[in-house]
Every structure is written in structure tokens, then in C-alpha cells.
Amino acid sequence: MRLKLRTPLLIGGAILLSACAGAGFRSATSWPGLSSDGETIYMAFEQAVYAIDAGNGNLKWSYPPESESGRTFFAQPAVSEDGLVFIGDFENKVVALNASTGAVEWGPIQLGEDSGRIVGGATVAGNKLLVPSGDGRLYARDLSDGSAIWTFPSEFSEPLEEAIWSAPVVDSERVFFTSMDHNVYAVDLAQGGQLWMATRDIGGAIADSPVLVDNLLLAGTFGHELIALEEDRGREAWIFNAGNWIWGSPAVGDGVAYFGDLAGQLHAVDIRSGSEIWSETLSSRISASPALGEDRIFVAAESGTLYAREISSKRDLWSVPLDGDLHTKPLVIGDTVYIATNGGEPLLCAFDVENGTERWSYTPGGSDKRCRSE
Amino acid sequence: MNIWDTLILNPMINALLYIYNFLGPTVGLAGAFGLAIIVFTILIRLITLPLTYKQQQSTQKMQAIQKDKEYIKIQEKYKGDKKKLQEEQMKLYQKKGINPFAGCVPTIIQLPIIFGLYGAIIRSLADSPSPLLQFSEHIYSSVSSTIIPLDSQFLWMDLGQPERFPVPALEGLPIIGDGIPILAVIVIITSYLQTKLTTPPQPGSQGGGMTQMMGIYMPLLLGWFAYTLAAGLALYFVVSNTLAIAQALIMKRYRSEPEPQGKKKKSAQTGKNGKGKSKKLAPPKEPIEEPKQTGVLALLANAQASLLKRLSPPADSTGQGSKSSDGAKDQTDQSTPKKADAKG
Numbered sequence: 001m002r003l004k005l006r007t008p009l010l011i012g013g014a015i016l017l018s019a020c021a022g023a024g025f026r027s028a029t030s031w032p033g034l035s036s037d038g039e040t041i042y043m044a045f046e047q048a049v050y051a052i053d054a055g056n057g058n059l060k061w062s063y064p065p066e067s068e069s070g071r072t073f074f075a076q077p078a079v080s081e082d083g084l085v086f087i088g089d090f091e092n093k094v095v096a097l098n099a100s101t102g103a104v105e106w107g108p109i110q111l112g113e114d115s116g117r118i119v120g121g122a123t124v125a126g127n128k129l130l131v132p133s134g135d136g137r138l139y140a141r142d143l144s145d146g147s148a149i150w151t152f153p154s155e156f157s158e159p160l161e162e163a164i165w166s167a168p169v170v171d172s173e174r175v176f177f178t179s180m181d182h183n184v185y186a187v188d189l190a191q192g193g194q195l196w197m198a199t200r201d202i203g204g205a206i207a208d209s210p211v212l213v214d215n216l217l218l219a220g221t222f223g224h225e226l227i228a229l230e231e232d233r234g235r236e237a238w239i240f241n242a243g244n245w246i247w248g249s250p251a252v253g254d255g256v257a258y259f260g261d262l263a264g265q266l267h268a269v270d271i272r273s274g275s276e277i278w279s280e281t282l283s284s285r286i287s288a289s290p291a292l293g294e295d296r297i298f299v300a301a302e303s304g305t306l307y308a309r310e311i312s313s314k315r316d317l318w319s320v321p322l323d324g325d326l327h328t329k330p331l332v333i334g335d336t337v338y339i340a341t342n343g344g345e346p347l348l349c350a351f352d353v354e355n356g357t358e359r360w361s362y363t364p365g366g367s368d369k370r371c372r373s374e
Numbered sequence: 375m376n377i378w379d380t381l382i383l384n385p386m387i388n389a390l391l392y393i394y395n396f397l398g399p400t401v402g403l404a405g406a407f408g409l410a411i412i413v414f415t416i417l418i419r420l421i422t423l424p425l426t427y428k429q430q431q432s433t434q435k436m437q438a439i440q441k442d443k444e445y446i447k448i449q450e451k452y453k454g455d456k457k458k459l460q461e462e463q464m465k466l467y468q469k470k471g472i473n474p475f476a477g478c479v480p481t482i483i484q485l486p487i488i489f490g491l492y493g494a495i496i497r498s499l500a501d502s503p504s505p506l507l508q509f510s511e512h513i514y515s516s517v518s519s520t521i522i523p524l525d526s527q528f529l530w531m532d533l534g535q536p537e538r539f540p541v542p543a544l545e546g547l548p549i550i551g552d553g554i555p556i557l558a559v560i561v562i563i564t565s566y567l568q569t570k571l572t573t574p575p576q577p578g579s580q581g582g583g584m585t586q587m588m589g590i591y592m593p594l595l596l597g598w599f600a601y602t603l604a605a606g607l608a609l610y611f612v613v614s615n616t617l618a619i620a621q622a623l624i625m626k627r628y629r630s631e632p633e634p635q636g637k638k639k640k641s642a643q644t645g646k647n648g649k650g651k652s653k654k655l656a657p658p659k660e661p662i663e664e665p666k667q668t669g670v671l672a673l674l675a676n677a678q679a680s681l682l683k684r685l686s687p688p689a690d691s692t693g694q695g696s697k698s699s700d701g702a703k704d705q706t707d708q709s710t711p712k713k714a715d716a717k718g
Contacts, residue, residue, distance in 0.1 A: 030503040074503070090502075119503060134501075162523060165503065180523055203520050207503065222510075222519045245510055245519055262510055287507055327507065342504075 028090055030119055031327035032340035032347065033076030037099065041331065041338055042085055043348055044073035049087050050348075050364065051102060054333055057350060057360030061102030063087070063095075076121030076167065078129065080143060086129050088118025094131050094139075096146060106146045111139045112159075120209070121167040123175075125189060130168045130175055136160035138168060138177060138185075140192055150192030152185075166209040166249075169217075171231070178206035178219050184229055196234040202227060208249040208289060211257070216271060220246025220259055226267075228274060238274030242267055248289035248329065251297070253311070258297055260286025266299055278314065282307065289329040291337070293353050298337050300326035304373065306339050308356060318356035322349065323373040345369050382490040383497075384512050390414055390494055391517045391524075398521060408528025411495070411606050415613040418487060419621075425483060426618070430572060430625060435472050442470075488599075488607070495606035499526040499534030528609070531557075537605035557608035558601040564615035565593035571622035 032045040040060060041052045047067040051060040064071070075088040083099045091114045095107035111118075116135025123130045128149055131139040136159030140149040153159055162180035169176050174195060175187045182202045186195040204223020211218045216237055217229045222245045228237040244263035251258045256277060257269045262285045268277040284303035291298045296317060299307045302325055308317040324344015331338040337353050346361035349371035361371045393410040419426075439445050444466060452459035467474050500506040506523065513519070526534045538553030545551055569589040600608035 027505060028502040029505065117502065163501070182520070205522050207506075222522050224519065247507065327503075 028072075028117060030074035031325075031342040033074050033121055034328050034331050034338065034340050034348075035076045035079060035121065036331055036333055036338075037079045038333060040099065041348065042077040042079065043340055044075055044077055044087060045340070045347065046072055046074075048364065049073050049077060049085075049097075050362070051085070051099070052348060052362050054336070054338070054350075057348070057362045059362065060100075062364075063097055063102050063104075075118045078122040078124050078167075080124045080129075084143070086122045086124070086131075088122055088131055088133075090117040090119075092116040092118060092133055092135060094118065094122065094129070094141065094146065096129075096143075106144075109141070109146045111135075112137055117163070119163065119165040123168045123170060125170040125175065128189070130170070132164035132166060132168060132177060134163035134165070136163060136179070136181075138164060138175070138187065138192075152187050152192045152194065154192070162205065165207050169210055169212045171212065174231075176210050176212060176217055176231075178208070178210050180205040180207065182206070182221070182223075184210060184217060184219060184227075184234065186231075186234060198227075198229060198234050198236075200236075204245075207247050211249050211252055213252045213271060214255075218250050218252065218257055218271065220248065220250060220261075222246070224261070226250060226257065226259060226269060226274075228271065240267075240269050240274045240276065247287040251290045251292045253292045258290050258292070260288070260290065260299060262287065264301070266290070280314065287327050291330040291332050293332045293337065296353065298330040298332065298339075298353075300328070300330055300339060302326055304341070304344065306330065306337075306351070306356075308337070308353065317354075320351060320356050320358075320371070321373045322371055323369070344373075346371055378490075379512065382486055383493050384514070386414075386490045386494040387498055387509075387512045388514045388517055389417075390498055391513065391521065394524060395518055395521050405525070405528050407499070407524050407526060407533055407606070408531070408609060411491075411528075411533070411609050412613050414491075415610050416617065419614060419617045422483060423621075426621065427625075430622070432473065433572065435470075436474065439466070439470060439472060442466075488610075491610055492603060492607045495533060495604050498524055499604070499606070501526070501534065528605075531605040531609075533606035533609065534604050536602055537600070537608050555601050557605060557612055558597050561600040561608055561611045561615065562593045562597035564612060564619060565596045566590075568615045568618045568622065569593065571619060571626070 032043050035042050036054060039054055041054050043050045043052065049063045051062070052058065053060055070091070072090045073087060074090065078086040079099060080086070084105055085097045085099045086094060087097065088094045089108070092111045093108035093114075094111060095109070096105040097103065098105055111131060111133055112135040116133045116137075118131060118133055120132040122132070124143065127143050129141045129143050129146075131141065133139060136153075138152045140151070141147065142149055160179050160181050160183075162182075164177055164179050166178050170189060173189050175189050176184065177187075178184050182205055184198045184202065184206065186197070187193065188195055202219075202221050202223065203225060204221030206219050206221050208220065212231065215231045217231055217234075218226060219229075220226050220242075224242050224244055224246065226240040226242060226246060228239070229235065230237055242259075242261045242265065244261040244265070246259060246261050248259060250269075252271060255271055257271050258266065259269075260266050260282070264282045264285050265279050266282055266286060267279045269275065270277055282299065282301045283305055284301045286299060287302050288300040290300075292311075295311050297309050297311055299309065301307065304322045304324055304326055305319050306322060306326065307319045309315065310317055322339070322341050322344060323346075324341030326339065327342050328340040332353065335353050336350050336359055338348060338350050340348050345367055346363040346369055348362040350359040350361070351357065351371070352359060358371050361369070363369065390407070390410050393413050394406050397409050397413070398406045445463075448459065448462045448466060452462055464474075497505065497509045497512060500509045501523070526532050530539055531537045537555060537557045539556045540553040541550075544553070566589065569592055596611055600611055
């Protein structure tokens with residue numbers, strides 16, 4: 001009898017164990033992707049993209065109308081001047097929506113293998129939409145209908161060895177992007193041909209976008225370095241060693257690059273020389289890029305505190321503890337700073353940049369919960 | 375950071391990363407994580423070798439005691455009273471210096487290794503932002519971050535996903551449409567062989583029935599894990615099982631190596647006389663019919679014996695001349711039941 005009972009128990013235990021082990025394989029997740037056209041905040045998170053009124057936090061629309069099994073969105077939506085919002089998902093599809101109504105204008109279009117994921121936001125450049133993909137390719141699509149213009153590397157070549165997780169940046173003729181394969185690439189915007197890649201292995205994966213400023217490309221690496229490459233040829237201008245992984249992009253203002261690292265250090269580095277101006281330790285790791293306002297910097301500490309500091313004096317202006325982790329770059333529009341949380345509630349919060357007073361909050365499905373976590 | 379992470383998960387993750395970092399430049403990063411898992415498994419087996427050795431010894435002792443007269447007597451006497459039978463059995467085990475649960479220890483130790491390794495593999499092969507950011511919390515500062523992201527490909531496998539060997543002709547078919555789970559099949563076969571080799575049949579007893587059941591269900595259980603969980607874990611099972619089978623076969627071979635008849639007599643005499651090392655290595659106060667030394671100790675004892683024999687002058691008929699060599703051999707022979715000897 002005991003032996004008979006043991007049989008289903010063992011099988012049941014095995015099934016339970018494999019179920020408890022997280023469906024048996026890696027989970028693919030990220031944090032909210034946030035962007036804005038000034039009037040509306042677009043937020044991609046998990047199974048939906050939300051368009052929220054920047055003034056009052058009311059939901060304008062969400063996409064898709066009904067959540068689709070297995071389809072998730074984390075990439076920061078891209079907004080074009082002619083009122084389209086472009087969204088990539090974790091099935092390597094991109095869709096164009098009407099910014100006012102959320103109606104589908106074209107797509108979803110499958111870019112490559114559905115195992116590739118769109119983690120980084122797309123970038124609008126003239127009539128092109130540049131979509132970075134986890135499958136190791138950068139796709140250029142026609143803004144009006146999503147038709148293919150070029151792909152880098154082309155379909156006839158092998159993709160990059162690792163994923164592209166960051167939105168590309170552009171100047172008038174070139175596209176620059178970073179990759180998890182420890183490199184930075186420059187591609188011809190018109191044809192998609194490679195112009196240069198960094199002259200050596202950067203020494204670490206690069207998760208976030210480069211910043212183009214004063215003919216320099218600045219990018220933070222997992223190899224603890226902030227690197228500055230010459231825009232024209234990709235040669236190293238200088239390297240700054242931060243001492244820990246740098247996940248987010250630097251925020252640049254008045255010739256100074258501000259960025260955090262996973263040891264919780266906030267650095268200010270002179271972009272001409274690459275020398276440190278100051279650094280400061282915050283309460284926890286910093287994975288999000290900081291955002292700049294007028295003489296103030298907004299820094300999201302991973303453990304859930306949003307800091308506002310005066311740049312000139314480094315004085316703390318205000319800070320607010322939130323529910324959930326902070327990985328998304330804060331968004332500053334006028335006199336409001338917006339921050340999305342990960343794993344917390346509310347999902348999106350708006351604060352007065354002057355004093356940190358809560359303006360509104362948004363939680364999908366609605367909630368009375370305030371942003372400030374006591 | 376909790377205790378599990380500090381004591382099990384983080385050391386495993388970082389051990390894998392150190393090996394990966396070491397192998398990466400040698401073999402190229404492609405496949406280095408698969409090789410890291412293989413090297414890691416070998417290290418784990420080496421670390422747990424004393425335990426697995428003890429487990430086999432314990433199994434043999436348990437097997438041997440079943441032929442003991444006292445044991446048989448107890449079985450017959452308390453046939454109808456299970457509780458009393460268990461009590462008397464325990465008393466006998468104590469008397470003979472046997473821990474009936476000693477054989478379970480390596481199995482229990484395997485569990486945190488399996489779960490820890492599974493967690494380590496899944497975390498190490500993070501391929502989206504949130505898991506990779508979480509993974510960074512587990513990495514020691516001494517590990518080079520330049521190896522991130524790790525290459526999850528090994529042969530045809532993505533080590534972070536359940537393993538399937540792609541067969542285009544099968545596409546669209548149920549269950550095997552995604553490919554054939556080769557590793558899961560190998561895990562079942564090797565687990566079955568390992569169980570067969572390390573747990574000898576115990577006909578008639580309740581323990582024997584349980585062992586038989588475990589011999590069927592454990593391979594199925596591990597096969598199920600290999601089928602549903604990350605391929606890296608399946609790779610661990612395959613390598614670990616293969617090493618266990620090899621170890622069992624080696625131990626079995628040395629255990630069953632026939633010995634010259636003359637030597638046997640000689641060593642028996644030496645043991646009886648209590649001369650040489652035999653006195654020092656005398657068995658417990660009330661010896662059971664203990665199986666012969668196996669594995670590493672047997673190897674060492676045999677090697678020592680043959681070396682000393684070569685160095686010593688030829689033995690006389692009383693065995694005095696080969697005292698040292700036989701003394702070393704006594705360790706083996708004294709504790710070996712005649713039946714086992716006869717079996718070879």
C-alpha cells in the first residue's frame with residue numbers, strides 16, 4: 001500500500017518541483033519603457049502599452065485592447081512628429097499606433113526570428129524607423145508602412161554575436177548603436193553599411209544607448225568603464241574607470257557627464273578630459289540613467305528612492321521613497337518629473353520638480369495608493 | 375542576500391564563472407559554459423567522493439548483514455511483528471556498528487547541489503535585462519565582468535532552455551515536434567544503470583522492494599527534470615551519472631578481482647596469529663561478515679601490498695617473511711567473507 005502510494009507522490013513531486021523551478025527555463029523580463037511627446041506619457045510594461053495624459057495621469061488608451069498571451073512590451077516607445085507611436089515587443093514584432101487614439105496604423109510586423117526580443121526603444125530618423133533587436137540586428141523600416149529599407153548586418157550575413165538592447169542615436173548621416181557584444185557600431189543611415197566599429201573590444205557589454213555630444217560618443221559598460229569614442233572614426237578619446245558595472249547611459253549637461261554604477265556611486269565626469277569632477281554614494285545601486293532639469297539632477301536609486309539634487313551645490317533638494325525598484329530613466333517635462341516603478345504600485349508617478357510633491361499616480365486597473373512609500 | 379544564496383547559490387555561480395573565465399580563452403567562448411558545467415560536475419564528484427565511497431560501503435555492509443545468522447534469526451522470530459522486528463534490527467545494526475541511514479547522506483547532499491546548480495545555470499544565462507541585473511548581484515567582485523554575457527550555446531543546445539535535438543522532419547508532430555530530448559533519454563538510461571550498479575538487489579526484503587521501486591522512479595524523475603528544465607542541468611545529470619557509473623564499475627572490478635589461493639591462506643594465517651599489521655588493523659569487537667575493501671582504499675592497499683611484496687624477500691611457508699606485505703593485505707582479506715572471496 002505504502003509503495004503504491006509512493007508512486008503518484010513521486011511523480012506529483014517531480015511535476016511540482018519543475019513547476020516551482022520557474023517553468024523550467026529563463027524568464028524574459030525587463031522594466032517599464034517610458035517616453036513622451038510632451039503631452040502624453042507612453043509606457044510599455046509587461047502585456048500592454050499605456051498612453052497617459054501627462055497633465056493629470058488619466059489613461060487615454062492602451063494597446064493591445066485585450067492582452068495577448070505571451071506578448072510582452074518593455075521597450076521604450078518611439079514617437080514621430082506626425083503622430084505615430086512605434087512599439088517593439090518581446091516577440092521581435094513592431095507595430096505603429098495612432099498617438100491620439102491607439103489605433104493600429106500598420107503591423108505588427110515580424111522583424112526576424114520570434115526568439116529575438118526588442119528590448120531597446122526604436123528611434124525615428126527622417127522617414128526611417130530604426131529598431132534594435134535582441135537577435136543581433138538593427139532593422140530600418142519605412143515610417144509610413146513598415147516596409148524594409150535595410151537591415152544591419154544584412155539578412156545574408158550573420159547577425160552580431162550578441163543582442164542589441166539599446167535605442168540607436170543618429171546624426172544627419174549616421175546611426176550609432178551599442179551591443180551586448182562589447183562593441184559600438186556606426187552605420188550609414190541611408191544604406192545601412194557599416195562605417196566603423198570601435199577599434200577594440202570595449203571590454204564589457206553595453207546595455208544602454210550611447211550619448212552623442214561634442215563629436216564624442218559616450219557609453220557605459222559592464223566592464224566598469226565610461227568610454228568616449230570619436231564620432232568620426234570610433235577611436236578612443238578617453239576612458240573613465242568607475243569601479244563597477246555601468247548600466248545606464250550618462251546624462252550630459254554643460255560639459256559634464258553624470259551617471260551611476262551598480263556600486264551605488266553617482267559620478268560627474270568632465271567630457272573633455274574624462275576626469276572625475278565629483279562622485280557620491282547613494283543608498284543603493286544605480287542602474288537607471290539620471291535625468292537633468294534646470295540646475296538639478298534626478299537620480300533613481302534601484303532600491304526605490306528618487307533623488308533630486310542641485311547640480312551646482314550637490315545639495316539634496318528632496319527625495320521620495322517609492323514602492324518597487326527603479327530601473328527606468330526618470331522623464332522631465334516642464335515642471336514635472338515622471339518615474340516608473342518595477343514591481344511596485346503605483347506603476348507611474350508624477351512629482352513637482354521643485355519640491356517633490358506628488359502630482360498624480362497611475363496604476364493599471366486603478367488604485368488609491370499614493371506614490372510615496374512610508 | 376539570504377543564507378541559501380550565500381552558502382549555495384553564489385559559490386556555485388562564481389565557481390562556474392571562474393571555470394568559464396579560465397576555459398574561455400582556451401577553447402573560445404563558444405561552448406565554454408557547457409565545458410564549465412562538465413568541469414564543475416567533475417569537481418563536485420571529486421569533492422563528494424568520500425561520501426559516495428561511504429555510501430557504497432554502507433550498501434555493502436547492509437547487504438552483508440542480511441546473510442548474518444543473527445539477522446536471519448531475527449527475521450524468522452519476529453516475522454509477524456513488524457514493530458518488534460524493526461526494533462531488533464536497529465539493535466543489531468547498533469551492535470554491529472552499522473548506520474542504516476549512512477547510505478542516504480550522499481543522496482541528500484545531491485539535492486542542494488541539484489537545486490543550487492539549476493539556480494546557478496538559470497541565473498548565469500540571463501538573456502533579458504531584469505534577470506541579468508539580478509544576476510549581477512550574485513557575482514563576486516573578483517570575477518571579471520568582461521565575460522558577461524555568457525555564451526549559452528553548447529553543441530546543439532541552449533543551456534538555459536530545455537534540451538531538444540532539432541529534427542526538421544519531425545516538425546509539427548506532438549511532443550517531439552520541437553526536437554528529440556536526447557539528454558533526457560540519456561539521463562534516464564544512465565540513472566537506471568547507476569542505480570543498478572550502486573544498489574545491489576535485496577530479494578525478499580521490504581527494503582529490496584523499495585530499492586527496486588526507487589530504481590525505476592529515480593531515473594524517471596531525473597529524466598523528467600532533464601526534459602522540462604534547463605539543458606545545463608541535464609548535462610550535469612549525464613556527466614554526474616556517467617562518472618558514478620565509472621566509479622561503480624571500477625570499485626566493482628577491484629572488489630571482484632580474483633586472488634591467488636596461496637596468498638589467501640597466508641594472510642588468513644597472519645591474521646589469525648595476530649602478527650604484523652593485522653593486529654593493528656583488527657576488525658571491530660564483533661565483526662560482521664564485512665565486504666572486502668573497495669574503491670580508493672582497496673586500490674591503495676593493493677598497490678602497497680604489491681610494492682612491498684616486490685621489495686621483500688620471498689615468503690617462507692609460515693608467512694613470516696612477507697609480514698609487511700601481507701599485513702597490508704590483511705586489511706583486505708581479514709574483513710572479507712569467504713563467500714565474497716570465492717565469488718572473486
